[in-house]
Amino acid sequence: MSDVSALQHLINSLTCLPSVGKRTAQRMAFHILENDRGAGSELAVALSSAIEKIGHCQRCRTLTENDYCRLCLDKGRDESQLCVVENPADVLAIEQAAHFRGYYFVLMGKLSPLDGVGPEELELDKLDAILAEGKVTELILATNPSIEGEMTAHYISQLAVKQLINTTRIAHGVPIGGELDYVDKGTLAHAFSGRQQY
Amino acid sequence: MESAFILHRRPYHEHSVLVDLLTEHSGRITCIARVAKRKGKIMRGTIEPFRQLAIEWFGRGEVQTLRQVEERRHYAVPISQIARGLYFGELILKLLPKELAAPEVFTAYQQALFDLSSNHQALYLTETDLLASLGLDFVTPVTHKESVPINAQYHYQYTSDVGIELATHTTQGIRLSGQLLLNLYQKLLLDESQQKQYRQFLDHLINQQLGGRPLKTRKFAFEH
Numbered sequence: 001m002s003d004v005s006a007l008q009h010l011i012n013s014l015t016c017l018p019s020v021g022k023r024t025a026q027r028m029a030f031h032i033l034e035n036d037r038g039a040g041s042e043l044a045v046a047l048s049s050a051i052e053k054i055g056h057c058q059r060c061r062t063l064t065e066n067d068y069c070r071l072c073l074d075k076g077r078d079e080s081q082l083c084v085v086e087n088p089a090d091v092l093a094i095e096q097a098a099h100f101r102g103y104y105f106v107l108m109g110k111l112s113p114l115d116g117v118g119p120e121e122l123e124l125d126k127l128d129a130i131l132a133e134g135k136v137t138e139l140i141l142a143t144n145p146s147i148e149g150e151m152t153a154h155y156i157s158q159l160a161v162k163q164l165i166n167t168t169r170i171a172h173g174v175p176i177g178g179e180l181d182y183v184d185k186g187t188l189a190h191a192f193s194g195r196q197q198y
Numbered sequence: 199m200e201s202a203f204i205l206h207r208r209p210y211h212e213h214s215v216l217v218d219l220l221t222e223h224s225g226r227i228t229c230i231a232r233v234a235k236r237k238g239k240i241m242r243g244t245i246e247p248f249r250q251l252a253i254e255w256f257g258r259g260e261v262q263t264l265r266q267v268e269e270r271r272h273y274a275v276p277i278s279q280i281a282r283g284l285y286f287g288e289l290i291l292k293l294l295p296k297e298l299a300a301p302e303v304f305t306a307y308q309q310a311l312f313d314l315s316s317n318h319q320a321l322y323l324t325e326t327d328l329l330a331s332l333g334l335d336f337v338t339p340v341t342h343k344e345s346v347p348i349n350a351q352y353h354y355q356y357t358s359d360v361g362i363e364l365a366t367h368t369t370q371g372i373r374l375s376g377q378l379l380l381n382l383y384q385k386l387l388l389d390e391s392q393q394k395q396y397r398q399f400l401d402h403l404i405n406q407q408l409g410g411r412p413l414k415t416r417k418f419a420f421e422h
Contacts, residue, residue: 018212019212111418113414113418114288114291114414114415115208116414146246147248147280147284150280151284154277154278154280184241184243185269185271185272186243186269186272
């Protein structure tokens with residue numbers, strides 16, 4: 001009976017992963033137990049170790065095993081530019097796609113008053129402290145172009161204004177290779193209002 | 199299809215969102231929408247506040263399912279006014295019971311979004327109209343019970359039982375000056391001190407209606 005309950009516990013636990021429903025979780029559980037118990041043990045150790053060791057960077061709040069993340073410790077980066085993003089995945093995306101050499105601040109979310117997420121939850125006092133150091137001359141707001149993302153960007157820009165720091169916002173609009181017909185009205189309106197000299 | 203606005207939405211599992219909507223004829227409803235990034239299904243970017251949508255939904259009970267969503271109009275609410283827009287939405291979420299047909303609330307919210315997107319200078323008047331559509335109608339040229347004309351020199355009080363009446367020393371309701379009431383009735387711009395007095399009145403009134411439950415967006419709308 002306890003075996004059945006352990007299996008069920010494993011299946012239920014696996015459903016916490018994105019894109020994994022009950023059926024996929026069942027397949028994963030049976031695969032580990034029938035074919036690859038070694039890999040299963042490794043997975044368990046890796047998970048447990050990651051959860052135990054990985055915390056937040058004391059400066060930019062991204063995920064790291066140490067007090068400070070690799071990017072914050074990189075002295076070769078441009079300390080006059082600070083880019084604010086919502087999640088650690090956004091840092092990775094910008095690092096891979098853009099030639100940005102400044103530092104980051106990861107909000108780990110966005111302001112959403114209706115959901116009880118305010119400046120305290122995003123630890124914006126830490127961001128304020130970085131801005132107060134006087135090294136940043138350009139604050140790049142790279143929050144997502146959702147209503148809450150825009151509100152967050154606006155709130156942070158007010159912090160920057162108080163410190164007399166120039167604030168820029170990443171451009172939003174029609175994706176490269178996209179078709180106007182497939183773009184929603186809000187994005188198209190935004191792209192149109194932000195048109196540039198050709 | 200029916201016209202609707204999104205008041206609030208939050209993620210629900212990986213590919214769905216739980217959405218609170220204000221519909222034109224069916225009142226406030228809650229639906230689950232399965233969203234996608236490409237065309238063909240309900241697009242994630244469409245499920246955002248401040249857009250007038252045409253929707254189709256099905257199901258019974260507390261939470262129904264959105265079948266189709268088309269965007270009809272996008273209100274370009276300035277970034278500095280987003281919090282105020284969310285505050286207006288929360289007023290509806292908290293003061294309008296679910297599934298109670300309220301086309302007047304729909305019209306007032308539509309006007310509120312228009313006012314926000316056109317940089318209206320007197321959003322307290324917009325809020326006044328929205329509250330009136332939600333049943334908090336206190337702007338009057340005469341007292342509600344006795345029908346005595348409002349006197350600019352006197353003070354009045356509002357209670358949900360009687361409405362606007364002359365304030366007394368032992369008044370329990372929320373006080374408002376006669377001059378302020380008359381200015382509101384004539385939709386005149388309020389000076390700074392009147393605006394402050396009116397904000398206190400509105401906050402007190404809304405707080406009383408909500409039985410002390412806080413409005414989560416209030417701080418963002420008026421203090422940041």
